[in-house]
Amino acid sequence: MQIREFQQLIDKMYSERDRQRGPAKTFIWFAEEFGELARAIARRKHDEMEGEFADVFAWLVTLANVEGIDLEAAIQKFTTGCPGCRQMVCVCAAKMD
Numbered sequence: 001m002q003i004r005e006f007q008q009l010i011d012k013m014y015s016e017r018d019r020q021r022g023p024a025k026t027f028i029w030f031a032e033e034f035g036e037l038a039r040a041i042a043r044r045k046h047d048e049m050e051g052e053f054a055d056v057f058a059w060l061v062t063l064a065n066v067e068g069i070d071l072e073a074a075i076q077k078f079t080t081g082c083p084g085c086r087q088m089v090c091v092c093a094a095k096m097d
């Protein structure tokens with residue numbers, strides 16, 4: 001499935017309710033899922049992590065829908081290299097912690 005197809009699927013499933021709720025409250029739901037992902041990573045449970053990655057991604061896509069952002073178009077800036085250094089293999093100063 002392409003990112004655009006997934007965004008359309010999520011839009012159909014959730015966006016009417018999410019637009020009613022609004023971006024600020026929708027972001028709080030996204031943040032909650034973000035926390036669940038952090039907990040799953042800390043617990044080192046692969047199945048849990050998989051589920052939470054999906055939840056975080058779905059809520060990110062929902063937020064993009066609420067704000068009218070086309071994610072497939074938005075990520076194009078990465079297809080020509082790192083947005084920081086323009087290289088296909090990033091040579092920006094390492095962000096190790």
Ligand SMILES: [Mg+2]
Pocket residue numbers: 033036051052055
């Ligand atoms: Mg979750």
Ligand SMILES: [Zn+2]
Pocket residue numbers: 082083084085086087089090091092
């Ligand atoms: Zn870079």
